[in-house]
Amino acid sequence: MALFTLCARAAAQSPILPPPDSVSLEKLGLMNSFPPVGDQIVNNENRGKYPQMRWVLQHTREVVPTRNIRRGNSPVSELPAAPRDFDGLVFEDDKGQKITVAEWQKNTYTDGLIVLHKGRVVYERYSNQMKAETPHLLFSVTKSFTGLLAAQLIHEGKIDANSVVSKYVPELAESAWGDMTVQQVLDMTGAVRFREVYTDPTSEIFPYLYASNLLPVPTGYAGPKTIYEFVKTLKKEGEHGAGFVYRTVHSEVLGWIVSRVTGKHFADLLSERVWSRLGMQEDAYVMVDAVGTPLQGAGLNASLRDLARFGEMLRRGGEFNGQRVFDRSVIDELRKGGDREKFKASGMSFRPGYSYHNQWWILHNTDGAFEASGVHGQMIHINPAAEMVVVKLSSHPVAGAGLTQALTLRAWDALAKAVRTLDK
Amino acid sequence: MALFTLCARAAAQSPILPPPDSVSLEKLGLMNSFPPVGDQIVNNENRGKYPQMRWVLQHTREVVPTRNIRRGNSPVSELPAAPRDFDGLVFEDDKGQKITVAEWQKNTYTDGLIVLHKGRVVYERYSNQMKAETPHLLFSVTKSFTGLLAAQLIHEGKIDANSVVSKYVPELAESAWGDMTVQQVLDMTGAVRFREVYTDPTSEIFPYLYASNLLPVPTGYAGPKTIYEFVKTLKKEGEHGAGFVYRTVHSEVLGWIVSRVTGKHFADLLSERVWSRLGMQEDAYVMVDAVGTPLQGAGLNASLRDLARFGEMLRRGGEFNGQRVFDRSVIDELRKGGDREKFKASGMSFRPGYSYHNQWWILHNTDGAFEASGVHGQMIHINPAAEMVVVKLSSHPVAGAGLTQALTLRAWDALAKAVRTLDK
Known part of the structure; x- marks a missing residue:
């Protein structure tokens, strides 16, 4: 089971799934005692595994470093309720x-x-x-939050969608993004060699997962240790603008541009x-x-x-x-x-x-x-x-x-x- | 310089301190670029060092796992202002x-x-x-938040201050806390062998710092990996109730009691x-x-x-x-x-x-x-x-x-x- 697979692909065949009730947090009792013991433990080692991941998705900051996005002290905006029971629909x-x-x-x-x-x-x-x-x-x-912020900054004239990425991030000059336009990043039509083949240990997905901390770094891992160190290593493969290929690394690069500009x-x-x-x-x-x-x-x-x-x-x-x-x-x-x-x-x-x-x-x-x-x-x-x-x-x-x-x-x-x- | 020294001791002699202006975050530029480079980087390895620690103290959750303490959606309470300029006092x-x-x-x-x-x-x-x-x-x-919660629970009859700790946490029966009362924990008069000698690698302070994640775990560390696994290893030394000796581990045990009871x-x-x-x-x-x-x-x-x-x-x-x-x-x-x-x-x-x-x-x-x-x-x-x-x-x-x-x-x-x- 390819967990934390960031690229959304069609399953070749229907996998056998655990009955939902058998993997509910209520049933599993993950992390619900002081301290959790045995199978109840979710930690850095098993956080990417199923069903432990079910707990992680509601407790991300309890297992990895995070940065807060503050709501501030304005009043909570009203979301008026007009409840309808769609359960039986x-x-x-x-x-x-x-x-x-x-x-x-x-x-x-x-x-x-x-x-x-x-x-x-x-x-x-x-x-x-x-x-x-x-x-x-x-x-x-x-990604969609990152994209919207970037699109707004383009609208404000702070980013030129037709400029190459290396104008904003010179560190990427030698990478796939050196001659890729910002718009090609936004639309994921830039051509970058980034293989997401979980059965091939040379796939670029692995250093990405470790550099981003989406998965814990295995003992002996000697690859890039940060997202930006990783994306710098990626090379062009094919022609920019030729076709849409979904690649999470584009969003990381887009984020880099946005941070640099703002x-x-x-x-x-x-x-x-x-x-x-x-x-x-x-x-x-x-x-x-x-x-x-x-x-x-x-x-x-x-x-x-x-x-x-x-x-x-x-x-x-x-x-x-x-x-x-x-x-x-x-x-x-x-x-x-x-x-x-x-x-x-x-x-x-x-x-x-x-x-x-x-x-x-x-x-x-x-x-x-x-x-x-x-x-x-x-x-x-x-x-x-x-x-x-x-x-x-x-x-x-x-x-x-x-x-x-x-x-x-x-x-x-x-x-x-x-x-x-x-x-x- | 004994950093993250949790026990507050008198300095044997006045250390030479860096001029405050020389270690301000404004001056050092820690973590202020995208990405930070060289000396600007604060990471898991140097987070306990000075001056990097100055940044960490305002950004703890950006370097280690944490759990949120929610304020909820009640209005912010007024703190009326009556400003006086005490700068020149x-x-x-x-x-x-x-x-x-x-x-x-x-x-x-x-x-x-x-x-x-x-x-x-x-x-x-x-x-x-x-x-x-x-x-x-x-x-x-x-500790003072933990102590106040425990004192309130004693007042509510949910904890008996005169009971031994092992009544609430049987896992501690063989440790220093086996026959220690809750009040002795609260007042830190329980007798536990916990040496905080930074020049002695056998000091109990080191496994505490690693088990608690106050300091990053060094390569090859084979000791306890969680706070509660660590406190279980600590033994009685002397007589409970004889004198006040400041020990952070008492507060961890007190927290364990509070979580168990509630x-x-x-x-x-x-x-x-x-x-x-x-x-x-x-x-x-x-x-x-x-x-x-x-x-x-x-x-x-x-x-x-x-x-x-x-x-x-x-x-x-x-x-x-x-x-x-x-x-x-x-x-x-x-x-x-x-x-x-x-x-x-x-x-x-x-x-x-x-x-x-x-x-x-x-x-x-x-x-x-x-x-x-x-x-x-x-x-x-x-x-x-x-x-x-x-x-x-x-x-x-x-x-x-x-x-x-x-x-x-x-x-x-x-x-x-x-x-x-x-x-x-």
Whole structure:
């Protein structure tokens, strides 16, 4: 089982999954005694393993160094409640079987699910010991925050999307990013040799996982020890701009550019521009590497309701809580999406018709939906036509979205249909 | 230089200290670029060294695992301001020289200082990049939080102070704590072999520092890897109750008892009983070891103003922000202090007339003052007669209070005298 697989791939065949009830934190009793003993222990060595990872996703900062993203002292913004019981809502899954929304959540190891319609909370559920105040690891949803900040800085004229990366980060001149444009980084069409083959020990994924602290460094590891030392080693392979290939390292490089241009740490920038302005309920936080560099491709942690506020801000075109947080044109540009032909290079046939633009997934459906997505089932889904925002946080045993995406799309449709009936 | 020396001892002779300006974070530029390079880097290897430690004390969770202490969503409680400029206030130091309050702060490497009089903020200063929202590592001030929670639980009948520790923690039956009473733990009169001799590699201080993650584990270390595994190895030496000997491990054991009795993690208990009730401005947090056990003797981090709120609650006998947080009798008992004759066993002649009771330092002066204290200059000082609370957070190069305590006592007197004149 390729855990912490940052690249979302289709599973070649359906793996055998543990029954969700058998790996609930309630059942396992992980870290629930003083001290935990034996199988209850989650530590640096087993934190990437399943089911221990289920605990980690709600307790990231208890096992690794992190940096706080402060909400500040502004009042918490209102998320008005208009609860509807969607538990029993039935839809047809990708195998043609009837399934309820409650079953879908359980079967996909959901920790938290919230549905907003016209800014009102119509459905909200927590499982597996998650609470409203629990920050949850978001994995690649992090990229979409990085992308949005970068797009805003481009809009403000602080970054030139058509400049090469080495203009901002000269240290990358000899790497794959030396002659890659910022826009190619944003859209992941830059050509970089980065193999994610877990059966090949020479794959670049391993030094990335260790340099980023996503996995503990094995004894004797002699490779790069920080994210930026690692990305400097990566070489060009192919032609920039030819096709979309999903690579987490692009987001790390994008983060480097943003920090260089602003002179600010991602955590501080996100606090200033987003967390302190949306009336968030909780501080968020981000994993950092051995020299404090944030994991801008995978390290963000936030609560379900705060992500709903963020999604609602996007649905409203960049405004929420009486504040304009991102320019409308930045959101409009994002929603246009990228090149759907180039997207096919990704091999992500489980995301039919999608494109990837400015670190966001665009569905190109009639509702104009777009989303952020992270391994093990993290999602922010925005459906402007249905005036709906859905956030789903999970601890699925399978990393990649390939196994579950067809079902996810059907769930989005069922929820959009359900919220539309609320208007009538 | 004995860094992270948790036991506060008198310096045998005055060490040569770096000029404060030469080790300011502004001057050193630690961790202020993307990425930091060369001497700017603070990492797991050098985090216990000076001056790198100056950065760590304001960024603990960026280098080690921690657990959050949530303030919740209640409004921030008011700390009314009545500012007075004490910068130029002159007093006589312990060498008979005139010194101003500003010079005292600078010379003792102060990061933050706040003085409350009758609940109003009369003086508040930040240095060395510290801000009002910065959580600062408190070292042994942590013990006083642990002690207060334990004393409250005794008051509630949940812990029997006269029971032996092994009643609550059977794992300690064969250790020094097997036949030690809870009160002896609280007052540090239990007899445990725990040598803190930095020149002797067999000293028990080393496995404690590694097991607690206060210092990084050296290659080849084969000792206990968690706090509780470590304390289990410590043996009785001498007679319990004979004299006060300051030992951080007592506070760790006390924390173990509290967690066992309540079934709650220190972070959650502190959130429920203190942080969520005092209208704190910021979440606090605590360092945890390799299995999530909190460092109840040394690992708490909190902001200056939140510590002022906590101190003010104590000055008022356990009530603040319209809430009773601790029973008045618990505070009254604490203020009575311990046995001043037994205190002499500590060899802490730099704390003349003091006693130690329920993990607090009692001055036994005419003002009825009591305080919490941590290495490198962390202090919460409460003077009930002068209706004054002072919190001082520092990053002094010398760990122990022995070098500075005589000067500290003179500063307390000068500040108490100054606030008293405000009434006239």
